[in-house]
Amino acid sequence: ETTLTQSPAFMSATPGDKVNISCKASQDIDDDLNWYQQKPGQAAIFIIQEASTLVPGTPPRFSGSGYGTDFSLTINDIESGDAAYYFCLQHDNFPYTFGQGTKLEIK
Amino acid sequence: EVQLVESGGGLAKPGGSLRLSCAASGFNFSIYSMNWVRQAPGKGLEWVSFINSISSHTFYTDSVKGRFTISRDNAKRSLYLHMNSLRAEDTAIYYCARLVAVGIDYWGPGTPVTVAS
Numbered sequence: 728e729t730t731l732t733q734s735p736a737f738m739s740a741t742p743g744d745k746v747n748i749s750c751k752a753s754q755d756i757d758d759d760l761n762w763y764q765q766k767p768g769q770a771a772i773f774i775i776q777e778a779s780t781l782v783p784g785t786p787p788r789f790s791g792s793g794y795g796t797d798f799s800l801t802i803n804d805i806e807s808g809d810a811a812y813y814f815c816l817q818h819d820n821f822p823y824t825f826g827q828g829t830k831l832e833i834k
Numbered sequence: 835e836v837q838l839v840e841s842g843g844g845l846a847k848p849g850g851s852l853r854l855s856c857a858a859s860g861f862n863f864s865i866y867s868m869n870w871v872r873q874a875p876g877k878g879l880e881w882v883s884f885i886n887s888i889s890s891h892t893f894y895t896d897s898v899k900g901r902f903t904i905s906r907d908n909a910k911r912s913l914y915l916h917m918n919s920l921r922a923e924d925t926a927i928y929y930c931a932r933l934v935a936v937g938i939d940y941w942g943p944g945t946p947v948t949v950a951s
Binding site: 733759761763765768769770771773776777782814816818821822823824825826827828 | 871880881
């Protein structure tokens with residue numbers, strides 16, 4: 728089973744900032760990593776697939792990078808509406824596993 | 835618009851049972867594999883169970899094997915999770931999620947399950 732270590736668990740940003748969230752896999756998962764955004768009480772939204780491909784509808788301020796074991800989600804020019812819980816998912820091997828999540832607060 | 839809406843969560847006693855449902859709309863439910871995923875309070879997400887489109891293959895995480903059963907009714911566009919012998923550690927928000935080639939693409943908002951005496 729692949730363990731995903733996501734960091735930080737919590738971060739605070741100011742509108743206009745750039746933030747990075749890291750997701751490290753315990754074994755090589757190629758680019759089989761997705762990122763999701765979830766707001767309280769709402770369904771999670773699929774924002775990045777295959778490590779770096781924006782899902783249609785995802786604002787271009789979001790980007791993903793990485794391959795193998797090290798991945799990151801970057802949000803440029805942070806907006807208040809970006810306040811949410813972000814998590815990664817690996818679908819390289821079964822069972823699918825998740826990062827512990829990052830709660831992003833906007834000041 | 836793809837929508838997944840879970841229901842059936844609530845309070846159950848240890849050893850008790852619950853049946854979760856997930857109503858699907860906005861897509862051809864019968865051709866997609868589906869999953870249940872849960873998140874315990876203060877913890878990360880955990881995959882719970884998988885079922886393929888025709889119910890010929892099901893998988894479970896070890897901690898629920900023998901206690902939970904996933905099923906679906908394609909005519910009703912519904913996914914189910916029958917949970918028996920519930921334990922305190924099953925307390926979580928349970929999410930229904932659609933599976934595609936690149937992983938999970940759609941999620942429901944979740945239904946909370948609390949197991950307590």
